[in-house]
Amino acid sequence: MEPEISDFSKFSKVNWKTYTDGEYISQWAVLRNIVAHEYLDSRWNTIKKFIQTAEPICVILIQKTESILQARE
DSSP states (O other): OOOOGGGHHHHTTOOTTTOOOHHHHHHHHHHHHHHHHHHHHHHHHHHHHHHHHHHHHHHHHHHHHHHHHHHHO
């Protein structure tokens, strides 16, 4: 039986301790690797931009939080 992408939800329910069909597992591993790498490739530019621009925003957030906490004292 050929695995299909629609079978992906069943993947997490497999008892891997007793599963013996190595060819089927290797096909799932290939799919998992493709999905993981494609996701990271597409998200990297967003993550990189956030890292490059987040510091000033974080400084403002920390300052505002400190002033709110000091006002409560």
